[in-house]
Amino acid sequence: MDATLQRHADEIAAVIIEPLVQCAGGMRMYDPVYLELLRAACDRYEVHLIADEIAVGFGRTGRMFACDKAGIRPDLLCLSKGLTGGYLPLSVVMTSEDIYAAFYDEYVRLNAFLHSHSYTGNPLACAAARASLGIFRSDDVLARNVALATQMGSAALELQDHPHVAEVRQHGMIVAIEMVRDRANRMPYDWRERRGLRVYRHALTRGVLLRPIGDVVYFMPPYVISPDEIAYMGQVAREGIELATCD
Numbered sequence: 146m147d148a149t150l151q152r153h154a155d156e157i158a159a160v161i162i163e164p165l166v167q168c169a170g171g172m173r174m175y176d177p178v179y180l181e182l183l184r185a186a187c188d189r190y191e192v193h194l195i196a197d198e199i200a201v202g203f204g205r206t207g208r209m210f211a212c213d214k215a216g217i218r219p220d221l222l223c224l225s226k227g228l229t230g231g232y233l234p235l236s237v238v239m240t241s242e243d244i245y246a247a248f249y250d251e252y253v254r255l256n257a258f259l260h261s262h263s264y265t266g267n268p269l270a271c272a273a274a275r276a277s278l279g280i281f282r283s284d285d286v287l288a289r290n291v292a293l294a295t296q297m298g299s300a301a302l303e304l305q306d307h308p309h310v311a312e313v314r315q316h317g318m319i320v321a322i323e324m325v326r327d328r329a330n331r332m333p334y335d336w337r338e339r340r341g342l343r344v345y346r347h348a349l350t351r352g353v354l355l356r357p358i359g360d361v362v363y364f365m366p367p368y369v370i371s372p373d374e375i376a377y378m379g380q381v382a383r384e385g386i387e388l389a390t391c392d
């Protein structure tokens with residue numbers, strides 16, 4: 146990334162990343178130090194950094210925002226999902242004072258960034274967001290999640306040595322279990338075998354909604370999940386993975 150920025154800085158408008166967890170890409174996780182170095186590189190080459198925290202924002206990785214784990218601030222921050230706790234659709238793009246000020250000008254300078262969405266700031270959605278943010282404060286959700294996250298890790302621990310599991314990885318309230326044909330050389334299953342679908346189908350019969358991405362089974366539960374439910378979710382995932390990898 147550093148080399149790319151160095152070579153192309155003058156033609157790159159911004160770097161956009163999902164901090165710590167690339168979700169739809171297969172729950173791929175990386176260390177906060179990458180964010181630290183990326184922030185430094187973007188500063189060095191004067192390229193804006195955009196953090197898409199739509200999935201990982203609002204406590205999902207343990208801190209309020211994934212960027213907090215690296216102690217960095219993006220120039221633009223995309224938020225949605227957890228903002229309303231999922232009750233109503235609302236999204237937000239936040240930016241630094243510098244970028245805001247660049248477009249804040251006398252009307253006659255025609256400098257304004259005339260861009261918005263239909264239903265931006267919808268009052269019902271905003272009320273849901275305010276209620277959800279209130280719960281973060283009143284119930285100290287982030288502190289409670291520390292124990293839940295530990296338990297989620299334990300629920301997947303047994304799978305760490307499974308012959309068809311390449312890796313169990315976790316950032317806070319996201320645990321991902323990657324199924325492979327051969328653990329030793331990490332050879333994946335042929336995607337057409339749809340092993341993840343087998344896990345999904347088994348879990349449904351047990352009343353658990355697991356929705357793997359390809360062969361990556363993951364837990365990303367709502368924060369109201371109970372310790373008993375986490376244990377049950379882990380048990381069902383183990384059964385499902387056993388069934389999905391037994392031939």
Ligand SMILES: *Cc1c(COP(=O)(O)O)cnc(C)c1O
Binds near residue numbers: 168197198200225
């Ligand atoms: C869900 C999601 C999106 C899509 O957001 P929309 O507001 O539906 O366009 C983008 N990025 C991430 C990381 C997401 O999880």
